Structures are given as C-alpha cells and as structure tokens.
Amino acid sequence: MTKVKTQSLQKKGSDLAQSNRQLEILSNGIFKSGELPTFKDKISETSQFPLKAKKLEILQINVGYMCNQVCDHCHVDAGPDRKEIMTRETMRQCLDVIKNSGAHTLDLTGGAPEMNPDFRWFVEEAAKVGIKDFIVRSNLTIIRANKKYYDLPEFFKKHNVHVVSSMPHWTKGKTDKQRGDGVFAKSIKALQELNAVGYGMPGSALKLDLVYNPSGAFLPGDQAAMEKDFKKALMEDFGIEFHNLFAITNLPIARFLDFLIASENYEDYMYQLVEAYNPSAVTNVMCTNTLSISWDGYLFDCDFNQMLELPVNSKSKHISKFNEELLEGRNIVISQHCYGCTAGAGSSCQGVVA
Amino acid sequence: MSKTYYDPADLRKFGNITEWNEELGNKFFEYYGKVFEEGALTAREKSLIALAVAHTEQCPYCIDAYTKDGLQKGVTKEEMMEAIHVGAAIKSGATLVHGVQMMNKVNKLDG
Numbered sequence: 329m330t331k332v333k334t335q336s337l338q339k340k341g342s343d344l345a346q347s348n349r350q351l352e353i354l355s356n357g358i359f360k361s362g363e364l365p366t367f368k369d370k371i372s373e374t375s376q377f378p379l380k381a382k383k384l385e386i387l388q389i390n391v392g393y394m395c396n397q398v399c400d401h402c403h404v405d406a407g408p409d410r411k412e413i414m415t416r417e418t419m420r421q422c423l424d425v426i427k428n429s430g431a432h433t434l435d436l437t438g439g440a441p442e443m444n445p446d447f448r449w450f451v452e453e454a455a456k457v458g459i460k461d462f463i464v465r466s467n468l469t470i471i472r473a474n475k476k477y478y479d480l481p482e483f484f485k486k487h488n489v490h491v492v493s494s495m496p497h498w499t500k501g502k503t504d505k506q507r508g509d510g511v512f513a514k515s516i517k518a519l520q521e522l523n524a525v526g527y528g529m530p531g532s533a534l535k536l537d538l539v540y541n542p543s544g545a546f547l548p549g550d551q552a553a554m555e556k557d558f559k560k561a562l563m564e565d566f567g568i569e570f571h572n573l574f575a576i577t578n579l580p581i582a583r584f585l586d587f588l589i590a591s592e593n594y595e596d597y598m599y600q601l602v603e604a605y606n607p608s609a610v611t612n613v614m615c616t617n618t619l620s621i622s623w624d625g626y627l628f629d630c631d632f633n634q635m636l637e638l639p640v641n642s643k644s645k646h647i648s649k650f651n652e653e654l655l656e657g658r659n660i661v662i663s664q665h666c667y668g669c670t671a672g673a674g675s676s677c678q679g680v681v682a
Numbered sequence: 683m684s685k686t687y688y689d690p691a692d693l694r695k696f697g698n699i700t701e702w703n704e705e706l707g708n709k710f711f712e713y714y715g716k717v718f719e720e721g722a723l724t725a726r727e728k729s730l731i732a733l734a735v736a737h738t739e740q741c742p743y744c745i746d747a748y749t750k751d752g753l754q755k756g757v758t759k760e761e762m763m764e765a766i767h768v769g770a771a772i773k774s775g776a777t778l779v780h781g782v783q784m785m786n787k788v789n790k791l792d793g
C-alpha cells in the first residue's frame with residue numbers, strides 16, 4: 329500500500345532529527361562492541377587513514393532543504409516544512425568562489441533546488457561563468473507540481489543545465505512506495521517533457537541522467553545491469569530516453585536511518601555495508617574531490633556530512649572565507665556512514681566509483 | 683527466546699565452512715560464484731531461478747538471500763511471487779505425476 333508522505337523528522341520532533349543522536353547511534357552498538365570494525369579501523373587496514381582531500385573538482389551547493397516531496401529514504405530530511413533556504417547574498421558569495429576556483433563541475437542540490445526563490449537568478453548567473461558541467465538535481469515531480477514550474481525544461485535547456493533526476497524504479501508500485509502517491513505518474517510526465525525539449529535523447533548535448541537508489545534495506549545492484557533494465561522498461565512502456573543511470577547506495581543517516589531502526593534492519597544493513605566494503609572504492613570517494621556548501625554557506629566534505637553537521641577540518645569553514653589551498657589536503661571527517669560510499673563498486677553522487 | 687535450528691545470523695557465517703575443509707569449501711564457492719555470473723542467462727534471471735529453488739528446497743537462508751538479491755536487482759514482488767508459483771507448480775506436478783505410478787500399481791494388483 330502506498331501512503332501520502334507529509335512531514336520531516338524535524339517537524340515531527342523526532343529524536344533522529346538531531347545529528348548528534350545519529351552520530352551516537354553510528355558510533356555505539358555493534359561498532360562500539362567491536363562486532364564490526366569502525367570505518368577508521370577498516371581504512372587503516374590498507375593505510376588509507378586519514379582520508380585526504382585532493383584537488384577540488386566539484387562544488388556541490390545545497391540551496392535549501394525545502395522540498396515538495398517527503399521521500400522515505402531522504403538523507404536531507406527534506407520536505408515542504410523545511411525552512412532552511414540559501415539567500416541571494418550567500419549565492420553571491422558562492423558565485424565568487426565558482427569564478428575563482430579550479431572546480432570543473434557545479435552541482436546544485438536540495439531539497440528541491442527549484443523551490444529556492446532565487447534559484448533561477450542563481451542559475452542564470454552561474455551559467456555565465458561558463459563552468460564545464462553544470463548539474464541541477466531535479467526530483468522531476470517539481471516540474472509538474474505547480475504552473476510556475478512547467479517551463480523548467482525550457483529554462484534548463486536555455487542555460488545548458490545537466491539534469492540529474494531520481495527515479496527509484498521503472499514501476500509505479502515501487503516508486504510510489506518510496507516517494508509517495510502519484511510520484512511515478514508525475515515523474516514519467518516530467519521525463520517526457522524533458523525528452524520533448526531534447527533532454528536525454530541519443531547524441532543530445534542536453535544531458536539527462538537518472539539516479540537510482542534502493543527502496544529499502546538492501547544495496548543497489550550492478551549499475552550497468554540496472555541501467556539496461558531501466559532503459560528497456562522506460563522505452564517500452566513510455567517511450568522515454570535518458571543517458572546514464574547512477575546507482576547510489578542509501579547512507580544510514582536521517583530518514584533512512586530512522587527507517588532502518590524502526591524496521592529492525594539497522595544491524596543487518598550495517599553488516600551488508602561492511603561485508604561489501606571495497607578498499608579500491610576508498611581512493612575515489614566523493615569527498616576527495618568535492619566540497620559541499622550548505623544553505624547558510626558552511627563548508628562540508630560532502631552532503632552527508634553536512635546533514636550530520638560535521639564541518640570541514642580546515643580553517644576555511646565558510647564560503648566567505650573560502651580558501652582552496654587551505655582546503656586541499658585537509659583530513660576528511662569520517663564516521664560509520666562512510667561505509668555507504670565504499671560498498672561494492674562504491675557510491676557517489678555520480679554513481680559507482682570503483 | 684527459545685533456541686531454534688535456524689539462526690538468521692548463521693547465513694553470514696556461511697563462508698566459515700571452508701575452515702574445516704579449505705579445498706572443497708573454496709572449490710564450492712568458486713563454482714557458486716561462477717554459476718551466478720552473467721552468462722547465457724542474465725544475473726537477474728538466475729536470481730529468480732534461485733529464489734524459486736530456494737522455496738522448493740525450503741531453505742530459509744536461501745529465501746532470505748535471494749529475496750534480498752532480487753530486490754537489489756530491481757526484481758518486483760509480482761515477479762518474485764510468479765517465480766515461486768513456477769517452483770510450486772513443478773513441485774505439485776512432480777507429486778501428481780507419480781499418481782500415474784499409483785494408478786498403474788492399482789490396475790496391476792487389483793485388475
């Protein structure tokens with residue numbers, strides 16, 4: 329049975345809305361007792377501790393936690409009730425950094441980034457900088473949520489934005505279970521509209537990629553095989569085209585952690601992650617070439633650390649004091665959630681890493 | 683909780699069977715891994731076959747393992763249930779086809 333999803337953990341006043349409560353859970357229990365090795369111990373086995381940031385390639389900016397959806401697994405604990413929104417002033421500071429940094433990719437995320445009132449202004453300004461790959465993570469349903477968003481496909485096209493969208497499955501049942509009633513139908517319609525303006529078509533420069541993450545307490549399957557299945561089903565059933573599929577592992581934080589605990593899957597899931605640990609994925613984990621900027625301008629190793637409120641281990645902590653040299657070579661702040669990035673073929677916002 | 687013959691946590695220890703006979707254990711796991719690689723059948727098709735056989739064999743470990751494996755491969759619950767019915771149909775068919783043996787025997791003994 330599907331359900332209408334309405335509130336974030338924060339709004340519900342849940343214990344798990346607190347990042348320190350999440351960090352406590354991730355450090356205690358099976359990790360404290362030594363039943364499973366901590367992430368630090370695990371990467372130390374192959375002399376990969378401390379994990380260090382390399383040259384900055386990707387700036388991921390979270391423009392706010394507000395979202396039109398309230399998906400089960402959301403690591404942001406996003407929803408319509410979240411009020412954290414990046415101001416134009418912080419966006420200006422981000423633009424300065426984009427202009428001057430060596431990063432080749434700009435990645436806008438949220439929440440639903442389009443819900444930020446200054447989103448379009450920011451995209452227009454950022455597009456002028458001429459960054460090589462300009463990504464917007466769009467949840468698809470936003471395009472159909474309200475008239476004011478109907479022209480988003482055209483807007484994205486105008487600014488040559490690379491659209492990356494989540495799609496949990498090629499069937500309605502599995503999609504709506506995870507993301508809420510009606511999400512599948514709206515997502516299909518949005519994908520067709522993106523296709524109609526040229527997004528995702530074979531050979532098209534307008535890139536449309538999909539993100540798949542599992543709907544429950546299991547790891548994603550082989551990315552290439554999943555891509556094949558998605559392509560076949562979306563084409564046969566709806567005539568939809570897209571470029572690549574990124575298979576992303578759910579990290580045990582925020583709403584996914586809440587689900588794991590409530591469904592008594594937490595320990596088993598952590599076992600799965602640790603058993604699937606792949607040391608060669610460690611070399612390329614996302615935080616080694618990415619910097620995440622929060623709605624209020626603070627710097628983090630990744631969007632997950634942002635949600636856990638684990639700031640970068642550097643003197644350059646805020647966009648207003650951004651210093652690429654200082655940030656390069658910093659020690660990455662880790663905890664047991666990091667196992668989500670190193671399971672199997674690894675996982676990042678760009679899919680597998682190993 | 684009362685002790686049972688099956689403990690879900692034992693599945694994680696499956697690999698330990700090599701401890702008491704390394705050569706045969708390793709050979710088995712090597713073979714097992716090879717069987718499930720993508721071949722003439724896709725890994726997804728193999729997973730569904732494994733799920734059906736897990737049920738006919740009524741192995742709780744295999745049922746857990748291949749339900750999860752199916753989910754990982756994007757298999758839907760409808761596909762899983764259909765696969766199990768295939769297993770069940772073969773099981774019941776195999777039972778019922780022996781009815782012919784019974785009938786033969788009755789006819790022979792009781793004219």
Ligand code: SF4
Nearest residue numbers: 395397399402439467
């Ligand atoms: S997963 Fe994405 S679309 Fe879903 S609630 Fe979170 S931010 Fe919104």
Ligand code: SF4
Nearest residue numbers: 613614615630666669
């Ligand atoms: S969770 Fe963040 S800090 Fe940890 S390995 Fe993944 S990207 Fe790096």
